[in-house]
Amino acid sequence: MTGNEMITSLGYRLEDSGHVNFTSAQKLVALNDAQRQAISTLTNDALVHLQTSRSMGSATADTDLGSLLYFALPTSSAILTGVTATAADPTVFTKSSHALVDGDVVKLYGFTEMSEINGMTGTVNQLNSSTFEINGVAADNAETTGGTVEKLETSMTRVVSVYDDTNDRFVELTTIAAIGDHTAYNYGTKGALFNNRLYVSSSTATSDCTLVYITSPTDIVDTATEITYLSDSIQQVIVELAESLLWRQDNRQNRSAAAASNAAAMIQAINGLGV
Secondary structure, eight states: OBHHHHHHHHHHHTTOTTOSSSOHHHHHHHHHHHHHHHHHHSOTGGGGGGEEEEEOOOOEEEGGGTTEEEEEOOOSEEEEEEEEEOSSSSOEEEOTTOOOOTTOEEEEEOOSTTGGGTTOEEEEEEOSSSEEEETTOOOSSOEEEEEEEEEEOOOEEEEEEEEETTTTEEOEEEOHHHHTTOOOOSSSEEEEEETTEEEEEESSOOOOEEEEEEEOOOOOOSSSOBOOSSOHHHHHHHHHHHHHHHHHHTTOHHHHHHHHHHHHHHHHHHHHHTO
16 A cells, blocks of 8 residues: 555544544554554564664674673664765775775765765675775765765664674574673574674674664655555554554544454464464
């Protein structure tokens, strides 16, 4: 469905296709609240279209935990200013300690000599801690003044899995208390999510990991653009949940409970099938 179709469907369910009792804006708010509620109750398999992966970058030793290695989890965003670039194909961007990793999505703006790239977005190919390329960006003029590169990061809802690229195996996730300051687990790679970090312990030091996680979906908007990041069945769940929220707002508790019950049954079926 599109956002407009979801609003229309919700209007029929509420016997309010003319948006008299609930405005379109109210229905849209309810749909987005329902979407967040649905995501929190659906399994990872059911949310396959919201799964993404990224390299964790370089590991750091935490001296407060016996030099246990950790990787920083994805942050909301980062803005790099004073970024210079070469006139090459591909263009090489330079910024000391940029902290970008392969796969990061960035937006470019504020470039004066290389103004043709302003407004472009692309994915990063990290070269080293000071230089990187952006796929598809090749400029004619060098940038010596310095422009701005903004990292665009989708929020992480929850972790699906972690892969130890160094030792070619999955990380066994546990608690930080179970790992303690034991830096050399002998029977694989153990990991723990703690303090916005992924800590790892292995007999062979892990230098890189790949994180697979569920991203937060974009908000539903009142357009004719098809929603492709959620299956049709999940979209139906969202409409049911939105109906329940609005009936409850109207103090129609019986109808709210009926819609919520329908949504719960659908979620159970979807989680069982993984679609």
